[in-house]
Each structure stands twice: as C-alpha cells, then as structure tokens.
Amino acid sequence: MGKKVLYFITSEDITGIELAMEHSDDDDVTILLLQNAVYFANKSNKAVTQALNQNKKISACKEHIDTRGLSNFISDKIKLVDNSEIIDLIFECETIINM
Amino acid sequence: MGKKVLYFITSEDITGIELAMEHSDDDDVTILLLQNAVYFANKSNKAVTQALNQNKKISACKEHIDTRGLSNFISDKIKLVDNSEIIDLIFECETIINM
Amino acid sequence: MSEEKNIVILLRQPPHGTLYPVEGLRMTVAVSADFDPITVVINDAVFAFIKDVDKTMYSMHIEFIRNIDLDILIDKKSLDDRGLTKDDLIDDVEIKEHQEILDIIANSTVTIPF
Amino acid sequence: MSEEKNIVILLRQPPHGTLYPVEGLRMTVAVSADFDPITVVINDAVFAFIKDVDKTMYSMHIEFIRNIDLDILIDKKSLDDRGLTKDDLIDDVEIKEHQEILDIIANSTVTIPF
Amino acid sequence: MLGYDLYTVYEKRRLRIGVEYKQMARLGILFFDGPYQKQASETVVKLSNAALDKGHEVRIFCYMDAVNALLDNQKKIEGIFNIEEGFREILTKGAVVRLCNLCLLVRGTMKNCLKRECGDVKRAGTPDLAKIIEETDRLIVIC
Amino acid sequence: MLGYDLYTVYEKRRLRIGVEYKQMARLGILFFDGPYQKQASETVVKLSNAALDKGHEVRIFCYMDAVNALLDNQKKIEGIFNIEEGFREILTKGAVVRLCNLCLLVRGTMKNCLKRECGDVKRAGTPDLAKIIEETDRLIVIC
Numbered sequence: 001m002g003k004k005v006l007y008f009i010t011s012e013d014i015t016g017i018e019l020a021m022e023h024s025d026d027d028d029v030t031i032l033l034l035q036n037a038v039y040f041a042n043k044s045n046k047a048v049t050q051a052l053n054q055n056k057k058i059s060a061c062k063e064h065i066d067t068r069g070l071s072n073f074i075s076d077k078i079k080l081v082d083n084s085e086i087i088d089l090i091f092e093c094e095t096i097i098n099m
Numbered sequence: 100m101g102k103k104v105l106y107f108i109t110s111e112d113i114t115g116i117e118l119a120m121e122h123s124d125d126d127d128v129t130i131l132l133l134q135n136a137v138y139f140a141n142k143s144n145k146a147v148t149q150a151l152n153q154n155k156k157i158s159a160c161k162e163h164i165d166t167r168g169l170s171n172f173i174s175d176k177i178k179l180v181d182n183s184e185i186i187d188l189i190f191e192c193e194t195i196i197n198m
Numbered sequence: 199m200s201e202e203k204n205i206v207i208l209l210r211q212p213p214h215g216t217l218y219p220v221e222g223l224r225m226t227v228a229v230s231a232d233f234d235p236i237t238v239v240i241n242d243a244v245f246a247f248i249k250d251v252d253k254t255m256y257s258m259h260i261e262f263i264r265n266i267d268l269d270i271l272i273d274k275k276s277l278d279d280r281g282l283t284k285d286d287l288i289d290d291v292e293i294k295e296h297q298e299i300l301d302i303i304a305n306s307t308v309t310i311p312f
Numbered sequence: 313m314s315e316e317k318n319i320v321i322l323l324r325q326p327p328h329g330t331l332y333p334v335e336g337l338r339m340t341v342a343v344s345a346d347f348d349p350i351t352v353v354i355n356d357a358v359f360a361f362i363k364d365v366d367k368t369m370y371s372m373h374i375e376f377i378r379n380i381d382l383d384i385l386i387d388k389k390s391l392d393d394r395g396l397t398k399d400d401l402i403d404d405v406e407i408k409e410h411q412e413i414l415d416i417i418a419n420s421t422v423t424i425p426f
Numbered sequence: 427m428l429g430y431d432l433y434t435v436y437e438k439r440r441l442r443i444g445v446e447y448k449q450m451a452r453l454g455i456l457f458f459d460g461p462y463q464k465q466a467s468e469t470v471v472k473l474s475n476a477a478l479d480k481g482h483e484v485r486i487f488c489y490m491d492a493v494n495a496l497l498d499n500q501k502k503i504e505g506i507f508n509i510e511e512g513f514r515e516i517l518t519k520g521a522v523v524r525l526c527n528l529c530l531l532v533r534g535t536m537k538n539c540l541k542r543e544c545g546d547v548k549r550a551g552t553p554d555l556a557k558i559i560e561e562t563d564r565l566i567v568i569c
Numbered sequence: 570m571l572g573y574d575l576y577t578v579y580e581k582r583r584l585r586i587g588v589e590y591k592q593m594a595r596l597g598i599l600f601f602d603g604p605y606q607k608q609a610s611e612t613v614v615k616l617s618n619a620a621l622d623k624g625h626e627v628r629i630f631c632y633m634d635a636v637n638a639l640l641d642n643q644k645k646i647e648g649i650f651n652i653e654e655g656f657r658e659i660l661t662k663g664a665v666v667r668l669c670n671l672c673l674l675v676r677g678t679m680k681n682c683l684k685r686e687c688g689d690v691k692r693a694g695t696p697d698l699a700k701i702i703e704e705t706d707r708l709i710v711i712c
Contacts, residue, residue: 005418008709008710010609010612010710010711010712011425011712012212013324013712015324015354015355019414019417022414023414023418024414024415024418027418034612034711035215035608035609035612035711035712036212036214036215036216036242036608039212039242039245042280042281043281044279044280044281063615064214064215066252067214067251067252068212068213068214068245068251068252069245069248069249069250069251069252070245070250071250072250073281073282073286082619083615083616083618083619084619084622084623086616086619087596087616087619087620087623087625088623090596090707090709091594091596091625091706091707093707094421095418095420095421095422096421096422096423096707096708096709097417097420097422097423098422098423098424098425098708098709098710098712099322099423099425099712104304107566107567109466109469109567109568109569110311110569111326112210112569114210114240114241118300118303121300122300122304123300123301123304126304133469133568134329134465134466134469134568134569135326135328135329135330135356135465138326138356138359141394141395142395143393143394143395162472163328163329165366166328166365166366167326167327167328167359167365167366168359168362168363168364168365168366169359169364170364171364172395172396172400181476182472182473182475182476183476183479183480185473185476186453186473186476186477186480186482187480189453189564189566190451190453190482190563190564192564193307194304194305194306194307194308195307195308195309195564195565195566196303196306196308196309197308197309197310197311197565197566197567197569198208198309198311198569203559203560205559214608215607215608216606216607216608217490217605217606218458221489221490224552225552225555227552228551228552228553228555228556229552229555229556229559231553231556232556232557232559232560233556233559233560254648255648255649308559308564308565310456310565310567311567311569317702317703319702328465329464329465330463330464330465331462331463331633332601335632335633338695339695339698341695342694342695342696342698342699343695343698343699343702345696345699346699346700346702346703347699347702347703368505369505369506422702422707422708424599424708424710425710425712458606459606460603460606460634460637460676461675461676462633462634462672462675462676463601463602463603463633463634490605490606491603491605491606491634494603494637494676494678497676497677497678498677499677499679499680500675500676500677501674501675501677503671503674503675506675510677528646529605531644531646532604532605532643532644532646532649533603533604533605533637533640533643534640534641534642534643534644534653534681535637535640535678535681536642537642538677538678538681
C-alpha cells in the first residue's frame with residue numbers, strides 16, 4: 001500500500017468520484033461525501049456502485065445524510081461518519097484532493 | 100401552428116433543452132441560450148444537434164458567445180441575437196419557460 | 199389579465215444544501231393569492247418530498263398548499279431515475295407521468311424555476 | 313515544511329459567467345511565492361484557454377505564470393469531449409494525456425478546485 | 427417613483443394611440459444570485475437597459491442573494507462590470523426594483539442598499555412578486 | 570489573537586512532549602460561497618467546531634462570496650442556521666479567519682464585517698492563503 005489519499009467531495013460534481021475511481025490501486029483511497037455530494041451515495045448511482053465494487057472506501061457525512069432522509073437509500077458499504085470522525089480522517093490522510 | 104413558446108435558458112442545466120426537445124411540434128418553439136448555457140451551442144453537444152435536426156429554432160446571445168470566443172465552434176443554424184432582439188423575442192412569445 | 203396566466207413553479211434542486219426548493223414553495227404560497235400556481239417537481243427536487251427528509255422549513259408551506267387545494271406534482275421519470283417509488287414519498291403530492299408533466303409546462307404562461 | 317507540499321490548482325469551471333477560473337489563476341500566482349503550484353485544467357475550464365475567449369481578466373495571470381516557468385496543463389480528454397484540439401488553444405499551455413493528469417493529481421499534497 | 431410615472435404615461439398613450447402601445451410592454455425580471463460570483467446580475471442590468479431603451483417598462487424582483495446586487499459602495503475594479511453602477515443607471519431610466527425583505531434581514535445587509543433617491547427601489551415581500559407577475563406582460567428568470 | 574497564542578502553546582507543547590503533539594494539528598479551510606444560498610458556510614462552522622473541540626487549530630480563508638459569511642447583523646430566523654453566530658463561536662474558540670480584501674471591496678461590504686473584538690478576524694490578500702497552506706498540516710476546501 002502506498003500513501004493514504006482522501007477525496008474530499010463537497011460539490012455535486014461527479015468528476016471527483018470519477019477521478020477517485022481512476023486513482024491508482026497502489027494508494028489507500030477513501031472517498032468522503034459531504035453536503036449535496038451525499039446524493040451520489042444513492043444505491044441507484046452507477047459511479048458509486050462501481051467504486052464500491054472496486055473496493056474503494058466510501059464514507060458520507062452522517063448529519064448530511066440524515067437531514068436529507070437518505071439513510072434507507074444508501075448502500076450498507078458506505079460508512080457514516082460524524083464531524084469528529086471527519087476531522088480524524090482528514091489528518092490521517094497525507095493527500096487531500098478537494099472537489 | 101399553435102402558440103409561440105420561448106425556452107429561456109440561462110443555467111447550465113441541460114434539462115431545459117431536454118424539455119424543449121420533448122415539447123409538442125404543434126407549437127412554434129424557440130430555444131434561447133444565455134450566459135453559460137451558450138456552451139450547449141457547441142457543435143459537439145448532442146442534445147442541441149438533435150434539437151436542430153428536429154427543426155427547433157435555437158438562438159444564442161451574441162455577446163455571451165463572443166466573450167467566450169465560441170463563434171467558430173457553433174453550428175451555422177444557431178441564430179446570434181443581441182439584447183434588443185432578445186427583448187423582441189420575449190414579447191413575441193406567449194409562453195416563457197425559464198430554466 | 200391575472201385569470202389567464204397559468205403559472206408553473208418548477209422545483210429542480212435538492213431540498214438541502216441550498217434554499218431553492220423551500221423558496222420555490224414559499225413563492226407558490228405567495229403567488230396563490232392572485233393565481234392558481236401548479237408546483238411541478240423534477241430532478242433532485244423530488245428528494246424534498248421523501249418521507250424521512252428534514253422538513254423543518256418545508257412542512258408549513260406544504261400544508262398551506264394542500265389546504266388551499268393546489269397541486270404538487272412529481273415527475274415519475276425523475277423518481278424512476280433515482281430508484282424512488284410512490285411509497286417513499288409523503289401523501290401530499292401526486293405522481294404524474296413524464297408526458298403529463300411536459301404538457302403542464304407547455305400549457306403554462308410562465309414557468310419559474312427554483 | 314513548505315518545500316514538501318505539491319499543490320495542484322484545479323480549474324474545472326467555464327471562464328465566464330463565474331469568476332472561478334480567473335480566481336484560480338490568481339491563487340496560482342499568489343501561492344507561487346512559497347510553492348511551485350501546478351495548474352491543471354479539466355472540464356469546461358479548458359474553454360478559458362481557447363484563442364478567441366475574452367482574456368481581459370486572464371492575460372495578466374497567464375503571462376505571470378509563464379514568466380516564472382510554472383505549468384498550465386490541459387487534460388486531453390476534456391478537450392476531446394468538447395471537440396477541441398491543440399490548434400484551438402493558446403501557446404502558453406501544455407496538453408497532457410488523461411493518465412498524466414491523474415498522476416499529477418494523485419501525487420499532490422493538496423488539490424484546490426476552482 | 428419614476429417607474430410608476432412612466433406607467434401613467436403608457437396608460438395615457440394606450441388610450442390615445444392604441445396600436446402603437448403594443449410596442450410598449452411591461453417586462454418582469456426575477457433573479458437569485460448575488461454580484462461577482464455569477465453573471466446573473468450583469469445580465470439583468472443589460473437586458474433591462476435594452477428593454478428600457480426600446481420604451482418598455484421593467485420591474486425587477488431580487489430574491490435570495492440577488493438582494494446584494496443593490497448594495498452601496500461597490501468598488502469599481504477594471505475589467506469587472508460594476509453592478510451597483512448598472513442598477514443606478516436602470517433605476518434612473520425608470521426601472522422598478524423590489525428587494526426581498528427577509529433575504530436582506532437574514533444576510534445583515536438591510537441598511538446598506540441603494541436608497542429611494544436613486545429611483546424606485548424598495549424592500550418588499552414575496553406577494554410583491556405576485557404583483558409583478560400580475561402587472562407585467564412577460565416574466566423572465568435569470569438563473 | 571487567540572489563534573496565535575494557541576499556536577505558541579502548541580509550539581511549546583511540541584518541544585515538551587513530542588509525540589502527543591501529533592494529535593494537535595493545524596487545519597486550513599478555504600471556501601467560496603456566501604451564507605444562506607449554499608451550505609458551505611454552515612459546513613465550515615461545524616467542521617471548525619469539531620476540529621477546535623478536538624484541540625486542533627483552525628485557520629479559515631474566505632474567498633469570493635464567502636466574505637459575506639462574516640457580515641454583522643445577520644438576523645436569526647427559526648429553522649435557519651445563523652452563520653454569524655457560528656463564526657462568532659469559532660472565533661471565540663480561537664479560529665483564525667482571513668477575509669479576501671478585494672472581494673469585500675468589490676461587494677461594498679468592507680465596513681460591515683465582524684471586528685477584531687470578536688477574535689482573530691482580519692482582511693487579507695491571496696498571499697495570506699499561501700501562508701495558511703504553508704502553516705497548516707491539511708487544507709480542505711468546502712465547495
């Protein structure tokens with residue numbers, strides 16, 4: 001395993017997820033979804049389903065999922081994280097790719 | 100011909116063009132592109148090419164095309180209009196669908 | 199003049215992260231004094247009407263619109279695209295086939311997007 | 313600490329209608345005092361570097377970046393998707409294959425999107 | 427004020443010359459975005475100018491961030507279209523501008539907007555948009 | 570001011586206890602959007618609070634419309650997260666906030682922002698973002 005990389009995705013631009021999916025498997029990649037980017041976590045979203053099948057780690061901000069009433073619509077493989085865990089994740093990763 | 104309808108598209112949301120393409124042929128439909136919606140006028144955009152093939156009228160704001168340097172990239176079938184012509188178009192149409 | 203105008207308030211953005219759909223409903227309420235606006239819901243705005251969404255800002259407007267017998271119409275195609283069904287939505291809205299949604303927009307005098 | 317940071321300024325929005333790409337270039341210029349930022353251009357931001365675009369707000373920054381030998385790299389895939397070629401672009405930028413763009417982003421310490 | 431005076435003129439003109447009036451119509455404009463982040467406020471100014479120059483009446487409703495387009499003291503910067511100046515110009519030409527009251531309150535910009543001496547610019551509520559829709563011939567929305 | 574005092578504390582702590590310091594890190598945050606139109610400013614406040622509560626240092630750069638998040642007199646409205654109050658809280662906890670000077674000037678909101686008595690909030694230029702990138706361990710951008 002290479003370095004830990006965080007795709008920190010706060011916008012509704014699918015490009016961030018596409019870039020993450022194309023990221024080298026040598027690195028330990030986590031995709032973190034916040035704000036309206038949490039809609040990408042919807043089970044019917046193809047890009048995220050594909051990323052999960054590729055064994056990329058995907059987390060989503062729990063508060064933003066809950067406000068939007070999405071908890072029943074997202075895959076079990078997506079880890080819900082609170083703000084404190086998000087801060088830990090940010091400092092654990094050596095590279096942050098903001099989108 | 101039914102009534103004159105104007106799709107007044109100022110946002111980069113392709114939905115407006117999709118709705119216009121699905122609009123009944125009984126009406127006289129014009130699609131007007133402004134601001135960053137003028138990028139839809141790019142020859143390589145499939146939705147707009149299809150709309151042109153369907154004989155929908157497409158106009159684009161000349162000033163917004165020029166600022167973006169797009170005049171060589173758009174189809175000859177797209178009519179460039181200045182602000183005065185845009186105002187005339189607005190009052191000529193009985194229905195305005197803003198997007 | 200006012201009686202002849204058919205106004206469609208078109209919600210298209212997701213319910214949180216922006217205030218657009220809630221402002222759209224507020225506009226439906228405001229405009230209802232003079233017109234009979236139809237609220238049409240497409241794209242990610244359909245998420246504003248799922249059962250579990252936080253409706254702190256929404257419920258007052260939705261209730262008002264229901265009480266004065268105005269319609270909130272959901273585009274079935276937008277639901278299908280998002281893997282949502284009627285059961286996921288609250289009861290105060292009505293699902294319409296995409297063609298009906300298109301006809302309603304086509305027959306409006308003005309469509310106002312949010 | 314500063315020498316170790318690889319900063320990518322990622323332009324992704326169209327050049328007019330928003331001030332994002334011009335603010336991105338302004339940031340490249342500002343950050344260049346302490347770092348060697350790489351400007352990477354994807355999606356509709358590639359339109360900021362076509363020959364005929366209005367560059368009133370851009371030229372000063374582009375010239376500065378060229379004069380201090382920093383790279384502005386254009387994603388070839390984004391060009392292809394928009395039917396654009398090298399000939400459509402100004403000379404001050406360099407086109408890179410999509411895989412190279414990915415590698416540059418992957419090797420950054422931080423990528424800042426505009 | 428000027429806007430409503432013009433309105434009276436148009437009404438008189440309508441009674442007098444009938445057909446000619448048809449070319450003098452009323453345009454409503456709604457927009458949502460603040461200045462300098464997106465192009466909307468610049469487009470509103472330019473289309474308003476075009477409509478006013480053709481003798482039409484213009485009534486604008488500023489909703490959400492759009493209320494910030496009417497802030498005072500916007501510094502002129504070369505190469506950037508100054509939105510305040512644009513609105514001052516169309517107000518002088520008779521445009522009517524209504525600012526969403528609640529939107530100003532929540533943003534804390536209530537006291538910093540252009541005042542009545544600039545023209546017919548006033549705080550308003552959403553019912554005023556209904557009024558604009560009712561009293562104009564066409565409504566465009568600049569997103 | 571408080572922010573820089575904390576910085577001194579961390580530096581001393583680093584010298585004193587080495588490893589423990591690793592858990593006290595510096596977070597940089599950049600954002601672009603104004604309050605009430607998009608969620609960014611609320612997210613900035615909440616993540617800053619979480620970081621500060623864990624003992625980290627937070628330095629925020631407000632770019633473009635984001636400068637309006639620090640406006641004074643934002644009226645509290647039920648159901649809407651008050652951004653001014655949020656920023657006052659994190660400033661009290663020691664967050665450092667820098668406001669893009671040119672962005673304030675062009676918007677006409679220069680004189681209406683929170684003042685130094687609220688904490689370490691100051692007008693700044695883009696080089697100050699470079700400084701934030703240099704002096705923090707991680708930079709996140711809230712779009």
